[in-house]
Every structure is written in structure tokens, then in C-alpha cells.
Amino acid sequence: MRSLEALNEELSELNLEIRKLLLNKNSFREGLSDKIAVVTTISTLRERIVKIQREIRQITDGDKY
Numbered sequence: 001m002r003s004l005e006a007l008n009e010e011l012s013e014l015n016l017e018i019r020k021l022l023l024n025k026n027s028f029r030e031g032l033s034d035k036i037a038v039v040t041t042i043s044t045l046r047e048r049i050v051k052i053q054r055e056i057r058q059i060t061d062g063d064k065y
Contacts, residue, residue: 011053018042
């Protein structure tokens with residue numbers, strides 16, 4: 001199991017990647033397929049974030065008991 005610090009760092013990196021995608025992809029010149037690709041990428045990143053958050057909860061809840 002990874003450390004809490006490593007999980008939080010990965011979580012920050014994924015959130016930053018999502019922000020970059022959202023900020024860089026607000027162009028009306030891009031095609032529909034490009035927009036769909038961005039949405040798919042963000043969805044995949046969000047899935048990874050949820051998994052990491054679950055791991056963090058397991059670690060922090062384990063410390064309580």
C-alpha cells in the first residue's frame with residue numbers, strides 16, 4: 001500500500017492535469033471529436049481520483065481504530 005503522502009501528491013497531480021485540460025480546451029475552433037477526447041480523458045482521470053480517495057480513506061480510517 002502506498003503512503004498517504006504519495007497518494008496526496010498523485011491526487012494533486014491529477015487535479016492539476018484536469019484543470020489544465022479544462023483551461024486549454026475552451027476553443028470554439030476544435031472539433032467535436034477533440035472535445036469528446038478531452039471529456040473521456042477527464043472522466044478517466046476522475047475515476048483514478050476516486051480510487052485514490054478511497055485508498056486515502058482506508059488509510060485514515062485504519063488509523064482511527
